[in-house]
Amino acid sequence: MRLSIAHLSVEFHGVPALDDVSLDVAPRCLTALIGPNGAGKSTLLRCIYGLVPYRGQILLGEAATRSPAAGGRSGQVAYLPQDLQVRSRLSALDVVLLGKLGSLAWHVRDADVERAYAVMEDVGVAALARHPITELSVGQRQLVFVAQALIRNPSLLLFDEPTSALDLRHQLELLTLIRRLVEQREATALVALHDLNVASRFADHAVLLSRGRVHAVGAPVEVLTCPTIEEVYGVEAEVHRRPEGDVLITAIRALPGR
Numbered sequence: 001m002r003l004s005i006a007h008l009s010v011e012f013h014g015v016p017a018l019d020d021v022s023l024d025v026a027p028r029c030l031t032a033l034i035g036p037n038g039a040g041k042s043t044l045l046r047c048i049y050g051l052v053p054y055r056g057q058i059l060l061g062e063a064a065t066r067s068p069a070a071g072g073r074s075g076q077v078a079y080l081p082q083d084l085q086v087r088s089r090l091s092a093l094d095v096v097l098l099g100k101l102g103s104l105a106w107h108v109r110d111a112d113v114e115r116a117y118a119v120m121e122d123v124g125v126a127a128l129a130r131h132p133i134t135e136l137s138v139g140q141r142q143l144v145f146v147a148q149a150l151i152r153n154p155s156l157l158l159f160d161e162p163t164s165a166l167d168l169r170h171q172l173e174l175l176t177l178i179r180r181l182v183e184q185r186e187a188t189a190l191v192a193l194h195d196l197n198v199a200s201r202f203a204d205h206a207v208l209l210s211r212g213r214v215h216a217v218g219a220p221v222e223v224l225t226c227p228t229i230e231e232v233y234g235v236e237a238e239v240h241r242r243p244e245g246d247v248l249i250t251a252i253r254a255l256p257g258r
Contacts, residue, residue: 001061001076001155001188002027003048008056010043010212017043018054019212025190025205030182032203032220033192036233039209041192042082045158048190049079060156075152082160082192084145086133092144093129096120099148116151123147124173138165146174150181157181157189163198175202196224200246208232221247230255 003025010018018040025031033041046052048060060077078099088095096116097108120126125143133141142165149157157178163171179202181187190207193199199206200220208216208223210232216223224247229237236252 002059003156003188003190004059005044005048006057006059008044008047008054008058010040010047010052010054016212018047021056021209021212021214023207023214023217025188025207027188028182028186029204030179030189030191030202031205031207032199033190033207033209034194034196034199034223035209035215038211040212041209042160043212044209045079045160045190045192046081049077049158051079076154077156077158078149078152078154079158080145080149080160080162082164084141086141089132089134091130092120092125092133092136092140093117095133095144096129096147096151099151116147119147119151120144122177123150124170139167139170142166143170143174153185155187157187157191159189159191161192161194163193163195171198178202196229196249197247200224200249201244221245224249 005021005023008018008021009016021044033044035041043052047054048058093116096119097112100112117126117129120129123143123146125140125147128136128140133144136144142162146162163174166174175198178189178191182189203220206218206220206223207214208228215232216228221241224239226237226239229235234255236255238250238252240248242248
């Protein structure tokens with residue numbers, strides 16, 4: 001799905017959160033949204049999904065829209081927030097089936113249940129299907145909500161720190177799954193990530209935000225340079241290019257006065 005953003009600005013209580021952001025997200029690619037805390041990553045994703053009022057224009061598909069959430073309701077867009085509040089006693093399977101809300105009839109069809117199990121198997125939580133969601137670990141819940149986001153085969157994935165609560169193995173498995181969706185189903189993914197090494201390894205493109213503005217856009221090896229990391233993060237770092245084509249970043253020290 002095509003995603004273009006033009007002159008997007010957002011203010012909270014008179015303080016700019018996004019400032020004149022213009023961006024074309026490459027279709028059928030995984031784009032990492034990176035930047036320090038408070039750079040505007042979560043706000044940008046929420047704007048695209050239609051959860052935050054904004055000035056400017058967002059183009060989803062072939063038409064500009066002031067209500068991008070319509071794409072989410074149709075199943076074209078899946079959004080996974082960073083903070084997932086869980087109070088229900090629903091089972092993990094029920095939570096995943098809620099992702100079909102709008103297409104489910106009064107009775108859940110066998111095909112819907114089969115689809116839910118298949119997605120949960122992909123994500124690695126099929127064994128937890130009958131467990132109450134409140135009894136799962138934070139990382140397990142995260143994966144259940146990933147399955148909920150994927151059940152409708154969305155064309156655009158908006159994921160906000162989807163690996164934040166996951167152990168190393170599940171981080172790798174989830175990002176490998178997102179890459180597979182991009183490559184095999186021609187989905188477009190915009191994924192906010194804090195780990196720059198993970199972004200370098202898995203992303204086709206990187207968008208670096210700083211203080212609500214786009215600081216750099218390009219291949220991760222072009223964006224993640226020593227001067228850029230120093231300027232945006234205030235960190236002295238070593239950046240080594242690996243034979244695989246990505247980079248390995250080692251933080252040396254926080255720079256004083258930054």
